[in-house]
Amino acid sequence: MTENNQIKQRVEETLARVLGVSPNEVSALGMGLHPRWDSMGHMELIMQIEKEFGLRFPTYEIAELVNPAAIVKAVERVNHK
Amino acid sequence: MIVCILAGALVGLLPVLRSTAGLLLVSILSAVGIYRFAFIGYVLVNLSAYIFITGLAWLSMRSAFVQRNRWRASCAAMLALLLVFLAGRYYQLETRGVAVKGLNLFFFSLNMWAFLRLITLLWEFGSGRIERPSLRSFMIWVGLPFTLIGPILRYSQFEKQLPLISTQADEPARYRQSLRRFLVGFVQLSVGMLLTGFQFALVESGNGLPRWEKLVIGFSVAPWSFYLLWAGYFNFMESLAPFWGITLPPSFNRPFGRRNLSEFWANWNMTATSVFRDYFFYNRWGLQKANLYVNTLMVFLMVGLWHGLNGYWILFGLMHGIGFCAYLWYSRNRSRLTLWRQNLIDSQFRYTGPIATYLYVCSCWFLPPTILKLIR
Numbered sequence: 080m081t082e083n084n085q086i087k088q089r090v091e092e093t094l095a096r097v098l099g100v101s102p103n104e105v106s107a108l109g110m111g112l113h114p115r116w117d118s119m120g121h122m123e124l125i126m127q128i129e130k131e132f133g134l135r136f137p138t139y140e141i142a143e144l145v146n147p148a149a150i151v152k153a154v155e156r157v158n159h160k
Numbered sequence: 161m162i163v164c165i166l167a168g169a170l171v172g173l174l175p176v177l178r179s180t181a182g183l184l185l186v187s188i189l190s191a192v193g194i195y196r197f198a199f200i201g202y203v204l205v206n207l208s209a210y211i212f213i214t215g216l217a218w219l220s221m222r223s224a225f226v227q228r229n230r231w232r233a234s235c236a237a238m239l240a241l242l243l244v245f246l247a248g249r250y251y252q253l254e255t256r257g258v259a260v261k262g263l264n265l266f267f268f269s270l271n272m273w274a275f276l277r278l279i280t281l282l283w284e285f286g287s288g289r290i291e292r293p294s295l296r297s298f299m300i301w302v303g304l305p306f307t308l309i310g311p312i313l314r315y316s317q318f319e320k321q322l323p324l325i326s327t328q329a330d331e332p333a334r335y336r337q338s339l340r341r342f343l344v345g346f347v348q349l350s351v352g353m354l355l356t357g358f359q360f361a362l363v364e365s366g367n368g369l370p371r372w373e374k375l376v377i378g379f380s381v382a383p384w385s386f387y388l389l390w391a392g393y394f395n396f397m398e399s400l401a402p403f404w405g406i407t408l409p410p411s412f413n414r415p416f417g418r419r420n421l422s423e424f425w426a427n428w429n430m431t432a433t434s435v436f437r438d439y440f441f442y443n444r445w446g447l448q449k450a451n452l453y454v455n456t457l458m459v460f461l462m463v464g465l466w467h468g469l470n471g472y473w474i475l476f477g478l479m480h481g482i483g484f485c486a487y488l489w490y491s492r493n494r495s496r497l498t499l500w501r502q503n504l505i506d507s508q509f510r511y512t513g514p515i516a517t518y519l520y521v522c523s524c525w526f527l528p529p530t531i532l533k534l535i536r
Contacts (some may be wrong), residue, residue, distance in 0.1 A: 118437050
């Protein structure tokens with residue numbers, strides 16, 4: 080498994096755990112598309128992702144991480160810095 | 161409002177104005193019409209922000225100046241802007257004119273909307289979301305008549321629409337939607353003005369209003385008149401902007417009757433609240449790990465200060481912050497309750513939630529003067 084796929088899988092697992100859904104359903108989700116992923120849930124979710132990967136997203140980026148794909152990209156970007 | 165209607169009609173009727181030069185001309189004329197003697201102050205404030213961004217963009221081109229520094233410099237500029245804004249409010253600089261050849265000119269003008277608009281610009285530029293705007297598009301953006309006194313159209317949202325202005329303005333579907341919005345706005349504004357008139361008549365009818373009358377005003381007439389006036393005004397702006405080929409994001413979505421404070425704020429003055437949410441709630445405030453209660457209080461304190469630097473608005477913000485924290489605490493701890501209790505609370509909230517939220521929101525407008533009196 081490539082590094083990118085691993086990141087994607089871990090992001091999806093974390094999102095599934097926090098939102099209480101199956102990992103298969105995660106890719107179709109986004110902010111506002113799940114009752115637990117509202118503006119308050121968003122910050123909790125981001126904190127869980129940061130904990131999982133041991134990183135910190137720049138403050139200005141947090142509002143833009145509105146779906147799994149954006150989160151995966153951001154994790155890759157922060158990891159490579 | 162008349163300036164905005166004229167600006168919309170002028171560009172709608174004269175296709176020759178649907179170019180950046182044409183829009184720039186109408187934007188400047190609109191800003192002059194709206195700001196009048198404070199126009200110079202408005203230009204000076206915006207020009208300062210533009211010069212700062214230009215300088216930062218020039219520095220960013222040098223390889224040694226990394227993104228992190230651009231962000232830090234922008235944060236410092238946002239803090240400086242906040243201090244200037246608060247100082248302007250505290251010393252009422254906007255009302256201090258200077259007499260020049262018989263004209264009373266104001267060399268400082270930074271109202272709440274101009275402040276928030278510039279904050280979004282500095283944030284977006286600092287984060288790298290946008291590059292330095294051209295002077296022409298920047299001037300159209302800050303002079304856009306439909307956003308001069310709200311709502312907020314972030315530069316990134318405006319920039320995307322700029323190349324489409326000449327083509328989108330002719331789409332009949334946009335005009336049909338505009339007409340519907342215009343009528344909704346007209347009805348809202350009319351009812352809002354009627355209610356405001358009624359409210360003033362009640363207040364002016366005597367010094368010692370009975371308590372029940374005060375309660376009626378505080379919990380029914382005043383909130384609805386305030387909401388309808390602003391919702392109507394913003395609907396007007398949303399209906400006029402398509403004449404320029406511009407789509408404004410929605411501002412109000414039936415905020416009264418929502419089940420909790422979170423839902424209320426998600427539907428109240430949305431373009432402004434989304435800025436506070438994105439910039440102040442999604443933040444760590446220097447902490448190692450974000451604390452949602454601290455973030456909530458910061459957001460509402462800023463919302464209060466944005467409205468005014470006085471006890472009333474600070475208390476207004478704090479009351480909303482405390483209410484929101486209580487709801488946040490419940491949402492985070494809800495899963496600890498047994499399923500039976502969760503269902504019981506949910507079924508109760510389904511009916512009582514909208515009433516309790518409405519009463520709490522009205523209390524935040526109505527009670528601060530009484531609380532301040534008690535404190536003093």
